[in-house]
Amino acid sequence: MATIIGKDGGSFMVNTSRLVHEFLTMVQIDSPSRQERAMADWYKARLIELGLTVEEDEAGKAINGTAGNLIARLPGDGQGMPIFFSAHLDTVEPGRGIRPLIEGDIIRSAGDTILGGDDKAGLAVILEAIRIIKENNLPHGEIELVITVAEECGLLGAKQLHRQQLQSIAGFVLDAGGPVGSIVVRGPAQTKIEATIRGKAAHAGVEPEKGISAIQVAARAIDRMPLGRIDAETTANIGVIEGGKATNIIPDMVNLKGEARSLDPRKLHAQTKQMTTILEQTAQEFGAYVQLTVEDLYPEINLKPEEPVVQIARQAIQACGLTPSLDSTGGGSDANIFIGLGLPTANLGIGMQNVHSVEEKMAISDLVKLTEVVLAIVKTAHDWR
Structure with missing residues (x-):
């Protein structure tokens, strides 16, 4: 386990073995784009077990898929900024029958498929962060989770969302390929x-x-x-x-x-x-x-350094002992769609490597660090004035 010391001196733990176990479980659930039913059911069940309310929208029907987007809510104490976290359920091919291997700090595929860290690393981290919040009764504002489908084939799930479905005023997508601590503020x-x-x-x-x-x-x-x-x-x-x-x-x-x-x-x-x-x-x-x-x-991503969503991410990353970087990307993500809905959204680097290839790998230490960053974002948003 990794110990995190809060600003008030209290400590809580990232359960590394649990985090890794759930990541390994998820990557072994086949979920190619438009065929995310099994993954959606598994993730929805975990969120309900944690006491979140979960809704599934009609995106699956609209895009000829097997599952819709999941929108989950963890009510807060009414303080700070209401925020959402997002990751996607689908993976690219070859992504069926994944056999993950652990070599020291590295989780990799067996070499005949992708690993699926894009974006099941994000999903695992969100789940662990919510568990820690619940187990330690950590103070938090309103938190929503937007778990999308069919991201890899054109951001199709996110495109079915409507602004009125969310109460949040800013969000954080866990789906960028940079190191933990990087924040995508510009994208085409x-x-x-x-x-x-x-x-x-x-x-x-x-x-x-x-x-x-x-x-x-x-x-x-x-x-x-x-x-x-x-x-x-x-x-x-x-x-x-x-x-x-x-x-x-x-x-x-x-x-x-x-x-x-x-x-x-x-x-x-x-x-x-x-x-x-x-x-x-x-x-x-x-x-x-x-x-x-x-x-x-x-639409494009063009976040200014002074925007609250960027400042919250930077402060949280610094609180975790990391150096934040404001980055530009040439690719698209669900963050583009959320921004188009009028929701300032930062896409966070999650440390995944060699994505969309059979050489894909993910460091366990990056999963832990990212969980710490998510928890720090929750605290920073809660204290935001």
Whole structure:
């Protein structure tokens, strides 16, 4: 066990063996995106055992999944800032039949699957923190838990949430890949671009001049696009191209899928516009037609250092003897969605390593440190004025 000394001199314990046991239990429950039913049931039962009220929303039905988001509440004493903690139930593939191994301080996968620390490390830490609060009757304000589904396939569960479902005014997501002590304060907005290019079919050997190759149109357009790292704040990519039926047929249709991301919404708009304009102009040059769909996937994260949610995280991390860092990321998380709902949300580094790979690993010491940080956030938010 790890002993934590509070500012009032009182001490309480992180039960390391319990924390590790529940983490190992959770990673062995299969929960790929949209198939989180077993994991949701297990986690919901643990929260109810701890005396929390738990609701499950209709997100599962909306996204064609087996489970919805869980929203749990631990009533407070009416002091401080009402806050929420969040982690997601789903994992990426290969994530079935996980066999975790412990080697000293490190928990890793057996090498044929992911470990599932993304985000079951966050789930385990939240559960242990709530247990400690209950066991030690620690003072706390209103605490809500937002446990989402289908995060890994487009933040789909979080997108089904509504602001009126939550009483909190700020939140902390436990899902960033940095070290414990890091706070994501900047993250990009993202747009999804899908295009269907329609040309004209013809026999490739007999009369190719009568055809319009949709593949050639796509290739020319992609070659003209600025892609990859555009600048320090902006990236773009065409990730999928599908089309063609046979080598002796001029292809009359190609589907493209791409994206653009930027920390600056004006740059994101400009990059997206440039990509779609190039597609339209190139299709016109060849006498082809392009059908475009552009979707805003999530808004940017742009938290200021002076915002309460950032200050609370920093003070809590410092109280645990760690050095906080304010970081920027190129990826998206549920924090983007919560911010879009008007809820200032910090995504906290949880120490997971080599995520989304069969080399994934998690340090036991980081699980303990993160639990300490969560408890310190609860105390800091409770004392917040």
